[in-house]
Amino acid sequence: MKKKIYLQNKTVKNYINKRLFTLLAFSILFIVACTSDSENIQNTDVTVLTTFNFTHDWDGALVTNSDFNNFQFTNQNGETISIERLRYLISDITFTNTDGETIELDTHNLVDLTNGNGLNFSPETKISTGNYTNVSFTFGFDNEDNSENYIDLNSASFNVPDMLGGGYHYMQFDGKYLSSTNNEEGNFNYHAIRAADNPGPNPTFPQDTFFTVDLGPINITSDTNIEIKMNIAEWFKNPNQWDLNVLNTVLMPNSAAQIMMFQNGQSVFSLGTVSQ
Amino acid sequence: MMRSKLVFLNLILLVSFSCSNEGVGYEPVPAALEIPLIFSDNIIPPVIPNDNPQTVEGIALGKRLFFDPLLSGNETISCATCHSPQNGFSDNTPTSDGAQGVFGTRNSMPLFNLAWNYDERFAWDGKELSLERQALEPVQNPIEMHSNWDDVVTKLNQHPDYPELFLRAFNSDNITKELAVKAIAQFERTLISANSKFDRFLLGQEALTPEEENGLNVFMDEARGDCFHCHGSPNNPLWTDNIFHNNGLDNEITDLGLGAVTGDPSDNGKFKSPSLRNLAYTAPYMHDGRFSTLDEVINHYSEGLKSSPTIDPLMKSLDQGGVQLTPQDKADLKAFLLSLSDPSFINNPEFQN
Secondary structure: OHHHHHHHHHHHHHHHHHHHHHHHHHHHHHHHHHHHHHHHHHHHOOEEOEEEEEEEEEOOEEOOHHHOOOOOEEOOOOOEEEEEEEEEEEEEEEEEEOOOOEEEEEEEEEEEOOOOEOOEEOOOOOEEOEEEEEEEEEEOOOHHHHOOOOHHHHHOOOEOOHHHOOOEOOEEEEEEEEOOOOOOEEEEEEEEOOOOEOOOOOOEOOOOOOEEEEEEEEEEOOOEEEEEEEEHHHHHOOOOOOOOOOOOOOOOOOHHHHHHHHHHHOOOEEEEEEEO | OHHHHHHHHHHHHHHHHHOHHHOOOOOOOEOOOOOOHHHHOOOOOOOOOOOOOOEHHHHHHHHHHHOOHHHOOOOOOOHHHHOEHHHOOEOOOOOOEOOOOOEOOOOOOOOOOHHHOOOOOEOOOOOEOOHHHHHHHHHHOOOOOOOOHHHHHHHHHHOOOHHHHHHHHHOOOOOOHHHHHHHHHHHHHOOOOOOOHHHHHHOOOOOOOHHHHHHHHHHHOOOOOOOHHHHOEOOEOOOOOOOEEOOOOOOOOOOOEHHHHHOOHHHOOEEEOOOOOOOOOOOOEOOOOOEOOHHHHHHHHHHOOOOOOOOOOOOOOHHHOOOOOOHHHHHHHHHHHHOOOOHHHHOOHHHOO
């Protein structure tokens, strides 16, 4: 009886010793593996946070929501306008590296100058340091992203009616204008969406109206702030000199107006200060 | 029965205090909000403050307080007098009759889906910054319940039931106004309405009539109703943006609304877009209850808009008073609006006194 117990104890001890040894061996292995691994990361793959800061101007003069509700901007066509609401969607921020590889962040951000939400946006995904030949984003949503359901955008009432293809506004820009001819006041709802014809159960889409904004090359060495500037005046400028007396409200079902917004939008955004 | 329960509860508390290190003790039972599918599928989760979690006992206490005239100075009216279940937790007069028979200047607001008011700005003008803080107000408002919290707390302390109910709800034998409004807010957060005909249509359980269907199209059509920019849509089933707008009721603004709260003249005449759920029960309409029928409301948007400096730019064709809906579109729009009413909400036994 006693012997048996002793034996048992011995086996247990042996067992533990063996286990301890393997454990130790493995641990050392891990430590070695891990250190070399983290050295690797330090050498070639440091990832940093990027923050996109959205700023707005009218031909160079800074615009914030404290400039809203005032007839203080004159557009190319000569109308004085008051901005009352301005919010827009950007998505799919993309970094292109020197090898031509792209890192696309499948994400979106609603910039709302009206209440100051979304003006500073840091995507969750960190970016490797290095030289990028281009950083770009999509104004609005590409058609695939636009067909998905986003609870944040639904909650913000940013939807487009199903009869126009559903999905989301790319931009909601509302305000008032004084006619340059008779100084009469009118409203405008400059709402950019995916252009659609034949509103109803089966709308058709004449052409895409989301677009890619290329910010150009950026060298990322550490956590980086990237300023994205919107010159609001450009929405009214070129190639189409926008006449608010003609194109003011009910522009969502007006595919020709949507295509003009798409064209004017190309020169609206630019890269501002990059700081790190 | 009640007495013995109280003693039992006290005993538990005593035990839990004396050996608090052990962590045994009475805790109110958590009662997570039941979030309707139509909400969880489409909109962000409700706002529940960390310092006021929903509990079975908290909700029960809140309900009792909500219906109790003890909260008013002369014990004649309760919250439910102006927020009656049968009226979608609103009342049926343009403005509301307080404890002293004095009418206020604003229409009582319906109460439902309040936890989904993400910015937590309550009242027509956004002056109340949370449900808890809002509930402090009517009790001491001279033209509402015309009481004060010291008196109410004294009465609650002397009451045969309330001390035990507070103990159960908050593990505290110290009744305070802060705990009272926490309980009321918990009850208010349970007032969820998401079972209208239109909700069942969205869930594929019921069909719309051709009239309701056309009414939805009027609502969603920028050239006709264009209601969806402010009042939600099938994708935002709250049927409100919870934001403040001037929807063209007056040329001369007398009630400044949000403007009086922010001090910014460009907010003058702005009021919160109400949800369009349960309109069948919540007449009269608008912040001052000026319209007694939905037809009047629809006529307002169609041809009665009045211009003023802060009118929302979404209000179109102002020179003609609106977009001039056809009689058919008006009737269909009304039919659609009524499909957003939820009889199971006003008849829910959980919400009755």
